[in-house]
Amino acid sequence: KAGVTQTPRYLIKTRGQQVTLSCSPISGHRSVSWYQQTPGQGLQFLFEYFSETQRNKGNFPGRFSGRQFSNSRSEMNVSTLELGDSALYLCASSFQPGQGVGEQFFGPGTRLTVL
């Protein structure tokens, strides 16, 4: 069974640009969560999607947005990039929110560097 896939794995952008990251969950999983990992703030929750609806949102500015498609794949977008957005962006998939917290699996992440 294939794991969570995130593309691209590495990305370099400059300040002011925007970026789109993609996450394909494990087959059969319909819930996708996104996290940002930085040395200073650690792992921070960004959003949670289920059935194409955002179910939960972390404390991030409006420049961070996301969506989920009917096939459960998810994308997140960061507009007007800042240096502080440099981070490892992780996606986690599970069957559905509230069930199987321990059965959510993380992808390898997308390493975003903003210059």
Add this chain to the structure above:
Amino acid sequence: GQQLNQSPQSMFIQEGEDVSMNCTSSSIFNTWLWYKQDPGEGPVLLIALYKAGELTSNGRLTAQFGITRKDSFLNISASIPSDVGIYFCAGNYGGATNKLIFGTGTLLAVQP
């Protein structure tokens, strides 16, 4: 952002030694989880705890869900070089969300 207090921050031990790390929160959690993260990879679940007082083992790893529901610990017995990595605790409040609040992490280095 919210993070759980995890200690120690780092540990440098000899192969064969036992390791203990813990996590505390000001809030009550319904679920406690322990993850290990290797460089360049996402966190991998080690142990999930669903009930206060629960003690669960996974091979050489043992974790407990604190009675107050505000803390958890992880023990690793007879450490080996492949135990090297960063260990994170995480808590979930329950309800209709899988949102996790992560700890600050413990870096474990094992010298052969």
